[in-house]
Amino acid sequence: MEEKIIYYGTLLELYGELLTDKQYSAIDKYYNMDLSLSEIAQEDKITRQAVRDNIKKAEEKLEFFESKLKLYKNFKKEDNIVSKLERNIINLTAKITTLSIDKYEKEKLDNTLKEIIKNVDSLKKI
Structure with a gap:
């Protein structure tokens, strides 16, 4: 129900x-x-x-x-995509911490990941 x-x-x-x-x-x-x-x-x-x-x-x-x-169907599809993106971000964040790279490269990856998170969050508000 x-x-x-x-x-x-x-x-x-x-x-x-x-x-x-x-x-x-x-x-x-x-x-x-x-x-x-x-x-x-x-x-x-x-x-x-x-x-x-x-x-x-x-x-x-x-x-x-x-x-x-088909607005509901498309909404559900987009919601599923956002959920998958969030799971991928979590996995990437965990992998970045284990990488053997210099501090500068790690910061670049972190900044890129933060930008991706920001974009995914903006998708959730639509």
Whole structure:
């Protein structure tokens, strides 16, 4: 269920403005605020079934938008690339400390690595 919450929460961030107000409200309360169907129905003064219908329609629309635009898929792919880069940086940092090179060369490698880390960090903020 946690994967589903993250998935629809992210889709809602990406495509939420394309939903109707009722659909957005229902799916936001259900996935992001962790309210039950009954709680949403009571708060919105509608039936539980109406809440479920709004959530179902919102899920279908979000999945349709994702199937066409693939923003979530690309986001996940980029996130995986950044994670791999971070692991490689950790490995390189460990290897640099074991190298038998002069101080100047080691500083150059350290500075290059710091620049790479800075670039990877900027990717994470996008």
